[in-house]
Amino acid sequence: MKKLLALVFLAFILAGGVAAFMYVRVHRPYRGYQGAEQFVEIPQGAGSVAIGGRLVEAGVIRDTTTYRTTLWMTGQGRHLKAGEYRFERAMTPFEVIDKIARGDVYVITVTFPEGLTIAEMAKIFEVHGLGPAAAFVQAASDAAPLREIDPGATDLEGYLFPETYALQRHSDAAKLVQQMLARFDKVFTPALRQAAAAHNLTVRQAVTLASIVEKETARADERPLVAAVYTTRLRVGMPLQCDPTVIYALTKAGRYAGNIHKDDLSLDSPYNTYRYPGLPPGPIASPGRASLEAAVSPAAADYLYFVSRNDGSHEFARTLDEHNRNVHKYQVQYFREKRQGR
Secondary structure: HHHHHHHHHHHHHHHHHHHHHHHHHHHOOOOOOOOEEEEEEEOOOOOOOHHHHHHHHOOOOOOOOHHHHHHHHHHOOOOOOOOEEEEOOEOOOHHHHHHHOOOOOOOOOEOOOOOOOHHHHHHHHHHHHOOOOHHHHOOOOHHHHHOOOOOOOOOOOOOOOOOOOOOOOOHHHHHHHHHHHHHHHHHHHHHHHHHHOOEEEOOOHHHHHHHHHHHHHHOOOOOHHHOOOOOOOOHOOOOOHHHHHHHHHHHOOOOOOOOOHHHHHHHHOOOOOOOOOOOOOOOOOOOHHHHHHHHHHHOOOOOOOOEOOOOOOOOEEOOHHHHHHHHHHHHHHHHHHHOOOO
């Protein structure tokens, strides 16, 4: 009897010792990998055993026993989420399990500002280490996804919606382009498409006009006014004479050096709205939501001209005489005084 009691007591002591050991183990930070960071990919549908194997193999958790004990103590075995996880410091097993249960996956945040071309977006794609710029350009050259709403499209220029996207480390250009196109489809709502149709604009014409508005002004209060200027010009058959379209044409021809010269206005390109009437054949950049809305709902104004005030805003005019006075004030006189140091 005494031997039995002694064995029970010994077993109790051993169990307590193991429990204490495991308690310390699951609460002790661990880092068994070399380098500044470690990535662990958890596939969709992976079970808790497979997940544990990956974490132990990656040196994020010390061993399988520690992992299983932590999983049992947290009760999170059925809540571990797929994705790629980044570890960059010693963490307790509890912290590791909590991170995965919350789905705190590693993403790269990429922002595409409004008013960029495909080529400019491609550079941002490359700078963030997602792949070569050429891959983005190639993915954006496939106009097939636009066949329904824009049968005339030859690429996705203007339709890759400018926004901040959270991307996985291994996102490829094709997936990102699809995501950006899907975002445009959601933002350019049926109501906006109906508004475009009410102004006798196809989707392509509406996006083209919106891209011009986007390039002309960054001010929210001016976008409907700029849209009104070009809408009125189109209605009365007046050339748009839009500098951003010339810049786009020059860029496509590899001739843009940062400024427009008088000779550039005679460039033989369908995008040159000084030489060819009406809208250019397609968008010259990707417009944001506000410019899309302005293009299909321009201000009720009869302005035909506007000129920069050199502070980000513009002066609008109804007549050529009024416009010429504004040009003299804000361009000729302004730069003359600037040169004179006044």
